[in-house]
Amino acid sequence: MTMGVVAAGVLVAPGASGASATGTDSVQRGLDRLVRADGVPAALASVRGTGHRDKERVRDYTAGVGDLATGAAVPRDGQVRIGSNTKTFTAVVVLQLVAEGRIRLDAPVEEYLPGVVRGDGIDGRKIKVRHVLQQTSGLPNYTKRDLQPRYYEPRELLDIALEYESEFDPGEGWGYSNTNYVLAGLIVEEVTKHPVAQEIDRRIIKRLGLRRTYFPAPRDATIREPHPKGYYQEAPGAPLRDVTELDPSWTWAAGQLISTNSDLNRFFTALLTPGRLLPGPQLDEMRGTVPADYFGKGARYGLGIVSRPLSCGGVYWGHGGSYPGYETRGGATDDGRAVNVAVTVRPADAAVMSRVDGVVDTALCRRR
Secondary structure (H helix, E strand, O other), rough: OOOOOOOOEEEOOOOOOOOOOOOOOOHHHHHHHHHHHHOOOOEEEEEEEOOOOOOOOOEEEEOOOOOOOOOOOOOOOOOOEOOHHHHHHHHHHHHHHHHHOOOOOOOOOHOOOOOOOOEEOOOOOOOHHHHHHHOOOOOOOOHHOOOOOOOOHHHHHHHHHHHOOOOOOOOOOOOOOOOHHHHHHHHHHHHHHOOOOHHHHHHHHHHHOOOOOEEOOOOOOOOOOOOOEEEEEOOOOOEEEEEOOOOHHHHHHHOOOOEHHHHHHEEEEEEEHOOOOHHHHHHHOOOOOOHHHOOOOEEEEEOOOOEOOOOOOOEEEEOOOOEEEEEEEEEEEOOOOOEEEEEEEEEOOOOHHHHHHHHHHHHHOOOO
16 A cells, blocks of 8 residues: 655664564574665564464564664564555455345445446446455556545545546456455445444454454554554665554555454464355355466465465465555465564565565475
8 A cells, every 4th residue: 555645753774673582593584684684673573383283383573673763672563554454354344244145246336335436437337346356346546646644534535546547447457456445345334334444343353352453443543552663765775754653544444454463363364264254155255366466476366365376385365565654464374374574664675575575485484
């Protein structure tokens, strides 16, 4: 996700890690390299089940410093803004409603929001719910506009998107657009008559006991629990600006959640288990994918979930999230391994995120 303007004070990154653990663990070494070589202020990871006989075993890691101004330590398994991982939560709610017979995947969005989706080459009578979840609707991304840091109503975000022309005919292409998940959230609210935040909380967060995951209330720019500060970098080598506290409404059902790496591991592990969050048929629908190299070579996009190939064979399922100040990457495998990694800057150098993906791959593929 992107946001054009961020108001914050200027800070400069240190050249090396803060108080990170030492040793030979490959995940710790990967996080330390992100701090020392790439200038990431802090890196956090949670590893579940990987390389251990006990699949429930969890290890948490940190590197760097949690606050560049004070040098404070990185909170272990600290809360971060998880950005577009929120899309998977929203997709799960939609698919639960499909299982309940309240939404049809192949119904046009017009059926749920009559007359709402209209624009240049855009017609809600031709866009299916499936298209929205799979990013095949052709809807333009509202972040084409340089958004100012303030409160946004969901319909305002949709209206901004509808100022632009369609990217392609529904079902005839693939294009990543936050607008799809704002629209999905509006459909959830229309069908349930409840806020999408309430449905995510009731159907997923409370159900799985994700005690450190929440959907911030309107105009709440804070992060509730211990967390590393998040930073923004304009260009490689540029100073870092503290952007920890921003009104998150511009992301809404596409990216507003706050969580931890360990909660994300629990979520994705449960999601891949038929019957935990979704019945088998709806989980199969979710895992029906199309090519999405936007997420890297060999990646594929399902209904709000991404599969990525592993260097050791097979794939893992997750999403990932980009938000001013934070990047998260990770997911789970069908055999119960799970890893999520967060860094506290959106690096101006895209190669840094490839190395974050490499930490995920290393953790999921290691055997010891």
